[in-house]
Amino acid sequence: MAFAQYPCCSRWDLTSSGRARYVTGLMSNSKANKSPRLIYVIAGKEDSLLNARYRELLDELLEPSERVTGLFSAEAAGVSVSEVLDELRTAPFLTERRVVVVKGADDFVSENRQLLERYFDKPCPTGVLVLTVTSWDARTKLAKKLPGVGKLISVTQPKPWQLPGRLIEYTRDAHGKNLTKDAAELLIELTGDNLPRLYSEIDKLATFADTEKVIHVRHIESLIGHNRIFGVFSVIDACLAGNVARAVDRLRNMFAEDRTAQFSVVGAFAFHFRRMFNAKVLLEKGVRPAEVANRLRIWGNKDGFFAQLRKMTLKQIGDNLQQLAATDYAIKTGRTKAEVAVEQLVLKLTASYDTR
Numbered sequence: 001m002a003f004a005q006y007p008c009c010s011r012w013d014l015t016s017s018g019r020a021r022y023v024t025g026l027m028s029n030s031k032a033n034k035s036p037r038l039i040y041v042i043a044g045k046e047d048s049l050l051n052a053r054y055r056e057l058l059d060e061l062l063e064p065s066e067r068v069t070g071l072f073s074a075e076a077a078g079v080s081v082s083e084v085l086d087e088l089r090t091a092p093f094l095t096e097r098r099v100v101v102v103k104g105a106d107d108f109v110s111e112n113r114q115l116l117e118r119y120f121d122k123p124c125p126t127g128v129l130v131l132t133v134t135s136w137d138a139r140t141k142l143a144k145k146l147p148g149v150g151k152l153i154s155v156t157q158p159k160p161w162q163l164p165g166r167l168i169e170y171t172r173d174a175h176g177k178n179l180t181k182d183a184a185e186l187l188i189e190l191t192g193d194n195l196p197r198l199y200s201e202i203d204k205l206a207t208f209a210d211t212e213k214v215i216h217v218r219h220i221e222s223l224i225g226h227n228r229i230f231g232v233f234s235v236i237d238a239c240l241a242g243n244v245a246r247a248v249d250r251l252r253n254m255f256a257e258d259r260t261a262q263f264s265v266v267g268a269f270a271f272h273f274r275r276m277f278n279a280k281v282l283l284e285k286g287v288r289p290a291e292v293a294n295r296l297r298i299w300g301n302k303d304g305f306f307a308q309l310r311k312m313t314l315k316q317i318g319d320n321l322q323q324l325a326a327t328d329y330a331i332k333t334g335r336t337k338a339e340v341a342v343e344q345l346v347l348k349l350t351a352s353y354d355t356r
Helices: 011-015 017-026 047-061 064-070 081-089 106-111 113-121 141-149 160-175 181-191 195-209 217-240 244-257 261-284 289-295 302-311 314-332 338-351
Strands: 039-043 071-075 098-103 127-133 150-154
Touching (some): 039 047, 047 195, 071 081, 081 098, 081 113, 081 127, 106 113, 106 127, 113 141, 141 150, 181 195, 181 217, 181 261, 195 217, 217 244, 217 261, 217 302, 217 338, 244 338, 261 289, 261 302, 261 314, 261 338, 289 302, 314 338
Parallel strands (some): 039 127, 039 150, 071 098, 098 127
């Protein structure tokens, strides 16, 4: 085949030696000195994390202004291996390198393994191949060739205890600001553990903080937490009053008013019940309500919060937390939808307090 003899032969190489020399000259500038690898394989099972890592890599390889002429991106199902290799061998125009991306490439790799092995042996020095896959078998010849010419980027969801540190690191690297550990933990409580979504919330918070160098709990409560905490409080208040119509109506309003509520409402309920649980424990140990409010940062509607506590036992609060954990798992595994699961939880809670 042609590319076996001429691994980096491009259309411009064949038709215009002057343009080929021009491209070679471009390779001497600062970005070329960063020396990216020629092949990247991004492997991960969660699409949101995979796509986020791909976007980060693309930012490292090409400036936005270079992508019109320097980027070829396609879904694996809609492109042939010959097209991919041809794009890789095409000399870059007005950029130092040509980046060729094949997304969802598991079957693409399996079906074209031999041709890809030959390309891995002699990749084009002006082309960067990026493959996104759900898994990468380290036992294959292709995988064993990769470290010599490229890099495997494994994408996995951080463990729960790793998330605050990841957010603190992202805030510093992306925005030059510090995120306090308390703020990171509160953000996770209110937003959930989806990393790309958390990064998006950090981006908003960095803008909201403006010239302040540190993002505190108060920023999160002002920008993200207030409406969700207030909304959950009002739903639970209606539940404890045994008013099912009002509880369901307020819950549905939460989903209608906030596009991201389907991702965050379970976390907001869990945050409220966890705070109730901790407050109940402290009260039973004899801690004064004012001190409980101070320790747990209960600043708004303290009377309403302690009124809710008086209506629930520690066991009831714990049972609701367990139910929320089960609900969260069911949503993440696709067994139910957030709106349905949380409404069922609200109906169950309301029924236990309906005194009619």
